[in-house]
Amino acid sequence: MSLTLSPIGIIHTPFRTLAECPSNGRKPQPVPVCQVTLKPEFLPGLDGLAGFSHLILLYWLDREKPKPAGWKVTPRFDNQPRGVFATRTPNRPNPIGLSVVALDRILPDGRLEVRYLDCVDGTPLLDLKPYLPSTDSEADASMGWLTPHRTARPA
Amino acid sequence: MSLTLSPIGIIHTPFRTLAECPSNGRKPQPVPVCQVTLKPEFLPGLDGLAGFSHLILLYWLDREKPKPAGWKVTPRFDNQPRGVFATRTPNRPNPIGLSVVALDRILPDGRLEVRYLDCVDGTPLLDLKPYLPSTDSEADASMGWLTPHRTARPA
Numbered sequence: 476m477s478l479t480l481s482p483i484g485i486i487h488t489p490f491r492t493l494a495e496c497p498s499n500g501r502k503p504q505p506v507p508v509c510q511v512t513l514k515p516e517f518l519p520g521l522d523g524l525a526g527f528s529h530l531i532l533l534y535w536l537d538r539e540k541p542k543p544a545g546w547k548v549t550p551r552f553d554n555q556p557r558g559v560f561a562t563r564t565p566n567r568p569n570p571i572g573l574s575v576v577a578l579d580r581i582l583p584d585g586r587l588e589v590r591y592l593d594c595v596d597g598t599p600l601l602d603l604k605p606y607l608p609s610t611d612s613e614a615d616a617s618m619g620w621l622t623p624h625r626t627a628r629p630a
Numbered sequence: 631m632s633l634t635l636s637p638i639g640i641i642h643t644p645f646r647t648l649a650e651c652p653s654n655g656r657k658p659q660p661v662p663v664c665q666v667t668l669k670p671e672f673l674p675g676l677d678g679l680a681g682f683s684h685l686i687l688l689y690w691l692d693r694e695k696p697k698p699a700g701w702k703v704t705p706r707f708d709n710q711p712r713g714v715f716a717t718r719t720p721n722r723p724n725p726i727g728l729s730v731v732a733l734d735r736i737l738p739d740g741r742l743e744v745r746y747l748d749c750v751d752g753t754p755l756l757d758l759k760p761y762l763p764s765t766d767s768e769a770d771a772s773m774g775w776l777t778p779h780r781t782a783r784p785a
Contacts, residue, residue: 523716526774619681
């Protein structure tokens with residue numbers, strides 16, 4: 476079965492190459508403001524977005540390397556191969572990236588200003604969902620092998 | 631630009647039709663245990679998943695209706711049209727569903743037992759990511775127009 480997607484817009488970040496991308500979007504200090512631009516035909520789909528402080532963005536990781544052998548990768552901050560589904564590596568069977576972002580501003584032309592993206596400038600946007608803490612937040616979730624690599628959050 | 635995905639597995643839930651699906655996976659009481667089955671070639675990608683209490687599942691909403699006119703929908707618990715990107719409606723430009731689920735058990739054959747899915751039985755799985763509270767949890771996020779419809783969480 477082959478399934479087809481079309482980008483709904485484009486993501487602009489200050490990261491021009493994969494090498495410049497942080498391992499996650501909360502690491503750079505200060506965290507840069509990024510922009511999300513929808514194709515004009517999708518702008519009516521933003522109606523009602525005011526009042527949501529956070530969004531989930533899905534995007535197409537279009538600059539990726541060949542798929543990892545045996546579906547294992549060795550993360551850059553680790554020294555042991557891990558299954559791709561136990562990591563957030565972009566080198567996945569289906570290269571869909573996901574970030575929870577803060578929605579700072581909806582500009583009059585519909586562009587969105589957001590924080591916490593880690594993808595490269597020009598990444599195609601696939602979907603944008605409102606973040607719902609009632610179903611999306613698990614503050615006490617345990618992180619397995621990633622526990623010692625946990626990104627600190629400002630208090 | 632047209633982008634292509636292939637399912638990596640299949641999701642089994644007790645919901646046989648769209649009409650049986652709850653509006654979110656935490657609503658049914660008791661919450662049913664669902665199963666995720668990967669295609670055999672992807673099983674090595676699960677290595678290292680033990681110790682994560684929660685996952686993010688992405689799946690293909692393959693039973694959907696025609697795309698909504700003007701990218702607005704009227705949710706079943708509301709009386710006003712909202713932009714699709716201000717809702718979690720399955721009727722989206724790219725029909726990718728997302729659920730944060732509790733990972734209860736990894737069975738010896740690699741099947742995963744999870745809770746909090748709301749999709750129909752047989753939904754194709756696209757991706758499985760470990761849930762990282764350090765980047766994915768925003769417990770205090772505001773929910774805009776959805777605030778009065780917030781799903782209660784057990785204490």
